[in-house]
Amino acid sequence: MKVRVENLIFSYGKFTLRVAGMTFAEARVTAIVGPNGAGKSTFLKCLASVLPPSRGAIFVDGRDLAGLSGKSRARLVSYVPQEPAFTFNYAVLDFVLMGRAASIPAFSSPARHDVEAAREALRFVGLADFESRPFFELSSGERRLVLIARTLAQQSEILLLDEPTTFLDPRHEMEIMGLVRRLAVERRKTIVVTLHALEMAVKYADEMVFMKGGNIVASGPPREVLSEALLKTVYDIEMGILDVAGRRLIVR
Amino acid sequence: MSGRRDRKTTALFVLAAVLPVILLLLSLNIGAYRIPPKAVFSSLVGAIFPGGEGSGPSPYADILFRIRLPRLLLALFAGAALAVSGASLQAIFKNPLVFEFSLGISYGAAFGAALSVVFLGRKVPAQAAAFVFAIIAVLAVLLIAGKSASQIVSVLLSGVIVSALFQALLSLVEFFANPYALQSLIFWLMGSLGQATWSDLAVTLPIIGVGVTVLILLRWRLNVLSLGDDEARALGVNVKREKIVVIVLAALTTAAATAVTGVISWVGLIVPHLVRMAVGADNRKVVPLSAAYGACLLIVADDIARGSASFEIPIGILTSVVGIPFFIVLLKKSGKIWL
Numbered sequence: 350m351k352v353r354v355e356n357l358i359f360s361y362g363k364f365t366l367r368v369a370g371m372t373f374a375e376a377r378v379t380a381i382v383g384p385n386g387a388g389k390s391t392f393l394k395c396l397a398s399v400l401p402p403s404r405g406a407i408f409v410d411g412r413d414l415a416g417l418s419g420k421s422r423a424r425l426v427s428y429v430p431q432e433p434a435f436t437f438n439y440a441v442l443d444f445v446l447m448g449r450a451a452s453i454p455a456f457s458s459p460a461r462h463d464v465e466a467a468r469e470a471l472r473f474v475g476l477a478d479f480e481s482r483p484f485f486e487l488s489s490g491e492r493r494l495v496l497i498a499r500t501l502a503q504q505s506e507i508l509l510l511d512e513p514t515t516f517l518d519p520r521h522e523m524e525i526m527g528l529v530r531r532l533a534v535e536r537r538k539t540i541v542v543t544l545h546a547l548e549m550a551v552k553y554a555d556e557m558v559f560m561k562g563g564n565i566v567a568s569g570p571p572r573e574v575l576s577e578a579l580l581k582t583v584y585d586i587e588m589g590i591l592d593v594a595g596r597r598l599i600v601r
Numbered sequence: 602m603s604g605r606r607d608r609k610t611t612a613l614f615v616l617a618a619v620l621p622v623i624l625l626l627l628s629l630n631i632g633a634y635r636i637p638p639k640a641v642f643s644s645l646v647g648a649i650f651p652g653g654e655g656s657g658p659s660p661y662a663d664i665l666f667r668i669r670l671p672r673l674l675l676a677l678f679a680g681a682a683l684a685v686s687g688a689s690l691q692a693i694f695k696n697p698l699v700f701e702f703s704l705g706i707s708y709g710a711a712f713g714a715a716l717s718v719v720f721l722g723r724k725v726p727a728q729a730a731a732f733v734f735a736i737i738a739v740l741a742v743l744l745i746a747g748k749s750a751s752q753i754v755s756v757l758l759s760g761v762i763v764s765a766l767f768q769a770l771l772s773l774v775e776f777f778a779n780p781y782a783l784q785s786l787i788f789w790l791m792g793s794l795g796q797a798t799w800s801d802l803a804v805t806l807p808i809i810g811v812g813v814t815v816l817i818l819l820r821w822r823l824n825v826l827s828l829g830d831d832e833a834r835a836l837g838v839n840v841k842r843e844k845i846v847v848i849v850l851a852a853l854t855t856a857a858a859t860a861v862t863g864v865i866s867w868v869g870l871i872v873p874h875l876v877r878m879a880v881g882a883d884n885r886k887v888v889p890l891s892a893a894y895g896a897c898l899l900i901v902a903d904d905i906a907r908g909s910a911s912f913e914i915p916i917g918i919l920t921s922v923v924g925i926p927f928f929i930v931l932l933k934k935s936g937k938i939w940l
Contacts, residue, residue: 399831423837434829436695437882443824450825451837458821458885
């Protein structure tokens with residue numbers, strides 16, 4: 350499914366997010382990058398309808414998200430915040446099952462087919478054996494995988510992940526981004542992630558969006574858009590770009 | 602490991618279905634006036650099949666049906682109400698230390714009921730006045746806690762403040778009450794099931810029945826609402842509306858109970874946590890089991906209150922004496938694995 354953003358403005362205090370126009374295509378991974386406070390998470394929250402835009406609109410395959418009920422929106426778009434709050438120690442399967450909320454009436458509980466969908470999601474992220482494990486016993490990497498499994502159980506075509514790789518070691522970082530890639534390629538999901546690790550964006554994203562001060566500075570495929578001048582503009586520090594053995598490296 | 606826990610859960614559910622009834626029947630034997638079990642049995646049979654040869658002598662039937670049965674039914678319903686409200690509030694506030702008491706609901710309700718009894722001569726039913734002030738209390742807590750309403754400390758602090766305010770207002774009612782009203786008011790405030798009459802129960806039990814049933818129906822939804830608000834919203838839940846429904850139901854059931862029983866604290870905290878320790882955090886299990894075991898706890902506490910001494914110990918004192926040490930242990934362990 351295609352997501353189109355038109356003349357989006359969101360203001361909060363002194364901060365204003367402005368996105369004149371932007372399209373996220375099906376089966377592609379878009380990485381939003383930029384310094385802290387650039388508005389990456391705010392943009393993602395607007396896309397997720399967690400924050401209501403002050404002006405402008407977001408269309409999914411031509412349908413205005415603002416005109417949809419919470420339930421119908423949840424069937425189209427799923428969202429994982431940067432630091433989800435965990436108070437209760439649910440079992441992994443119970444946690445993934447919550448992804449089914451949009452298709453389960455308030456007075457009902459998950460049915461057999463919901464459990465099947467949750468199990469299938471856990472299999473896809475490689476945690477099939479974890480279903481009765483208490484969530485708090487998992488590592489940060491495993492918790493991230495469970496959160497992604499929950500979005501899969503939600504069965505929405507658009508996935509918005511806010512910094513899915515923060516606090517992860519290099520191996521888990523790659524595991525998560527590899528999974529994100531597979532979801533775009535195998536399941537044709539439209540995926541938008543915010544990232545701090547530029548190497549990850551270059552390696553795994555089809556498109557990069559550079560943000561600074563609430564505005565979009567540049568966007569395009571990593572190979573085309575990335576330049577030392579752009580990095581200087583966005584991050585205010587000198588960074589070099591090296592091509593070594595067919596890989597593009599960013600050095601500070 | 603999961604198989605073992607599943608078996609344990611099944612056992613707890615089976616026990617939850619039968620234990621409240623068994624305890625209720627056994628408790629009919631306990632009280633200041635000894636009634637032999639055989640007489641209890643024949644009175645019950647006599648009541649169910651009137652005119653049969655099992656009809657017991659009438660003084661027994663009088664004590665059983667006019668005093669003990671309403672009292673035990675009140676214990677059953679109030680216990681379920683307090684425990685289920687506690688479990689539900691903990692889920693939606695994402696805060697394992699929250700319950701009716703810490704949100705000001707208990708003292709708000711107590712103030713409302715006292716106001717109605719002392720000044721309005723019960724022209725407004727005590728339950729209705731209790732409910733109005735329970736809602737005012739919880740709104741005040743939410744207002745004071747403000748934006749950080751999901752933060753543990755700010756909600757608890759606001760609850761302390763609002764509770765203190767309603768306790769002060771309650772003292773004011775006591776101050777102006779005439780000596781006769783004062784005596785019964787103070788006894789009622791300490792928590793007692795002894796004043797249960799059928800006419801009170803006719804209002805209280807249906808309210809609790811409906812409130813607890815709806816909260817049990819919402820049990821899985823409470824799992825989703827216990828996530829972050831942004832997450833729950835992104836999962837398609839109308840977070841604000843559903844939270845209001847849960848708060849109103851919790852305040853309603855607590856107020857209906859408190860208007861008759863006075864302030865019985867800690868049940869809403871202890872029971873859900875004991876259940877979580879046994880079966881895990883899933884509210885599909887926690888909420889219904891809390892209802893059953895909350896009912897059991899209050900029946901047993903009331904048995905002790907009226908059976909252990911020649912006089913009646915106010916039940917609110919009993920639940921506090923047991924509840925406070927429990928709360929301390931809980932605070933020490935909070936964040937540990939069962940939550």
